[in-house]
Amino acid sequence: MRDEIRRSMPLFPIGIVTKLTELTPRQIRYYEQQELIKPARTDGNQRLFSFNDVDTLLQIKSWMEKGINIAGVKEMLQQSQQELKVVQQEERTKQEMSEKELRRMLKRQLIHPERPGRTHLTHGELSRFFRH
DNA sequence: CTTCTTACA
DNA sequence: TGTAAGCA
Numbered sequence: 001m002r003d004e005i006r007r008s009m010p011l012f013p014i015g016i017v018t019k020l021t022e023l024t025p026r027q028i029r030y031y032e033q034q035e036l037i038k039p040a041r042t043d044g045n046q047r048l049f050s051f052n053d054v055d056t057l058l059q060i061k062s063w064m065e066k067g068i069n070i071a072g073v074k075e076m077l078q079q080s081q082q083e084l085k086v087v088q089q090e091e092r093t094k095q096e097m098s099e100k101e102l103r104r105m106l107k108r109q110l111i112h113p114e115r116p117g118r119t120h121l122t123h124g125e126l127s128r129f130f131r132h
Numbered sequence: 133c134t135t136c137t138t139a140c141a
Numbered sequence: 142t143g144t145a146a147g148c149a
Contacts, residue, residue, distance in 0.1 A: 015134065025135080026142060044149070046135060 001088075007055075010040035010048035017049045021057045028057065034070050036060055036077060 014025050021028070031037055032047070037056050039047045049057075056077065063073050 013135075024142080026144085029136085030142080044135090045137095046149095 007051040009050055011051070012049050012054075014047050014049070017054060017057065020054050021061060023057060023061055031057065031060055034074070036070070036073060 012020075014028060017023070017028060018025055028037075029047075032039060037049075037053050037060075039049045039053050042048055059077070059080070060073050063076055068076065
């Protein structure tokens with residue numbers, strides 16, 4: 001999730017994006033007008049694109065080169081976004097499951113008698129992992 | 133100099 | 142989509 005923050009951070013002006021994507025400013029602005037992308041703006045109303053925006057533009061470019069029109073690209077983007085949401089939700093679920101397993105393991109160490117001569121975690125160190 | 137909007141081809 | 146005008 002932290003990566004998403006970086007990827008959505010407004011970073012470069014349109015001049016950089018034109019070089020990154022080989023698209024003309026005209027095309028990029030038009031795609032924005034068609035709501036295919038939604039770049040941020042500076043206080044001076046200048047567009048600032050994120051890595052996600054650039055990726056989307058490259059995606060749009062490849063689709064356009066394959067003869068897909070704006071309407072078609074719009075649908076493709078909707079699908080991609082929904083699929084991404086599904087994947088992200090799955091990742092959250094997996095992470096939650098891992099945390100539960102970790103809690104179970106730590107709890108067993110807490111409950112079971114400490115075996116002498118073996119390194120173990122103390123209650124104080126573990127307490128923060130459990131609900132109070 | 134770069135970018136923005138609007139308008140016309 | 143390209144290009145020009147007039148701003149910021």
